[in-house]
Amino acid sequence: MSNCAGRMQRSATITPPLDGWPLQGSSVRVFNFAPGPAALPLAVLEQARDELTDWHGSGTSVIEISHRSSAFKQVAAQAEADLRELLGIPSHYRVLFLQGGATGQFAAVPMNLASAGATVDYVNTGAWSKKALGEAKRYCQVNVAADAAASNYTTAPSQGEWRLTRGAAYVHYTPNETIGGVEFPFVPRVDVPLVADMSSTILSRPIEIERFGLIYAGAQKNIGPSGLVVVIVRDELLGRARPDTPPIWDYKSQAAEGSMLNTPPTFAWYIAGLVFKWLKQQGGLGVMAERNRAKAELLYRTIDESGLYRNPVDKSCRSWMNVPFLLADAKLEKPFLAEAEAVGLANLAGHRSVGGLRASIYNAMPIEGVRALTEFMREFARRHG
Ligand SMILES: Cc1ncc(COP(=O)(O)O)c(C=O)c1O
Secondary structure (H helix, E strand, O other): OHHHHHHHHOOOOOOOOOOOOOOEOOEOOOEEOOOOOOOOOHHHHHHHHHOOOOHHHOOOOHHHOOOOOHHHHHHHHHHHHHHHHHHOOOOOEEEEEEOOHHHHHHHHHHHHHOOOOOEEEEEEOOHHHHHHHHHHOOOOEEEEEEEHHHHOOOOOOOHHHOOOOOOOOOEEEOOEEOOOOEEOOOOOOOOOOEEEEOOOOOOOOOOOHHHOOEEEEEOOOOOOOOOOEEEEEEHHHOOOOOOOOOHHHOHHHHHHOOOOOOOOOHHHHHHHHHHHHHHHHHOOHHHHHHHHHHHHHHHHHHHHHOOOEEOOOOHHHEOOOEEEEEEOOHHHHHHHHHHHHHOOEEOOEOOOOOOOEEEEOOOOOOHHHHHHHHHHHHHHHHHHO
16 A cells, blocks of 8 residues: 555645555556556456466466467467357357457458448448548448537437438448547447447447447457457358458458468467456456446546536437546646546546547446546545636
8 A cells, every 4th residue: 555655645635545456566556547558457467477477387478389389279269269258249250359450440341341332331420430431431432321520429320310321231330439438329220231340348248249240349448458359240241352352351261260360469369368257257248337337427427516527428428438528627637637647547638639538447447446536536626626
C-alpha cells in the first residue's frame, strides 16, 4: 500500500479509495482506462511473467519456439477451443487468428465477400465505421444505408431508418464505436451476411453468433495484446475472395492453414489464450456482462448526477466499454487529467480527434477502478463545480 499512499500524498486534498487494488511487491498498478492497447487482467500478466523465461519446464519461452511445434499448436488449439466455448461458436464457423489489426479487416472483408461490381451496405455511426466504409470503397460499391451524422454521431440509427440494398453482398456495422462511445442496443436483422467490427465490445457479454456472417475484432481491448485480430466467419463465406486477393488476406487459405500461412503473432496468441482461461475462471460472459453493466451504470450515474460532467450520447446507445465525457469548462480538462494521474487513475484523455475525456472500462477493469474514478470525479466536482 505504501507506493499507492505515496501517489495520493502528491495531491493533498484527493484521496480516492485505492484500497483493494492489487499491489505486487514494490510495484504500483494504476487503474488504466486506456482505450487500446488496454489493461489486461493482472493474473494474466503475472502468469506470463512467471513463465516467460521457462515455459512449462521447457527451458525456453513460449515466444522462442516454432509456431509449427506441437507445443505451440497445442497453445493455439486451446485458445481457439476456449474462445469457442466462451462465445458458443458453432462448428460451422471458422475462427481465425490473423495479423493486420481491425484495419486490415476493413480491406479483407470486401476483398473476401464482395466481387468488384457488387454493392455492400454500411451503417455509419462514427469514426471507425467511417474508416471501414472508406476502405471498402476501394473494392466495391458502397451504399451508406444509414448515417448518424444528424445527431453528430451520438445515436445508433434504428433499423427502420436503414436503406438497405436488395442483393447486397453484406451489411457492415460497428456495434461499439470506441471513440464516440456509441453502442447498438440491438443486433440488426438482415437477409444477407451481417458483418460486425466488434473490436471494442467482443467478450463483454454473450452474443448470438449465428446472427452474424462474420465478426472481426482487434485484440488489444478485450482479447490480448495488439498484433492479433480474431475473425469468426461462417463456413459458407469462405472461398468467395476476389481472384487478386493475396493468400495472406484470403480467409479460405488462412483457414486451410490453421491461421499459420506464415508466422503468426505467437506471443499475442498465447496471451489471448490466457485471457480466455481467465474469463472462464471468472464464470464466463454472463458474469462479465453483469459486471460490465454495473461498472457502466455507476459511471454514467455519476456523470448524469453532476453539474460538471456531461456524456453526449443518447441514453439508449451508451457504450458499456467506452465512456466519453466532457467538462462544463474545457479549461478544467488538463487539471482533471493531471490530478487523476497523480492518484493512479491513468489514460483518461479523449481520443485526439475529439478531445474531452474518456474512460474505457473493458473486462479487465474491476469495479473498484470505476469506484475510485467516480469518487475522484465527485470530489473534483465539489472543488470545481
Ligand atoms: C471499433 C474499432 N475498429 C477498428 C479499430 C482499428 O484497430 P487496429 O488498430 O487494430 O487496426 C479500432 C481501434 O481502436 C476500433 O476501436
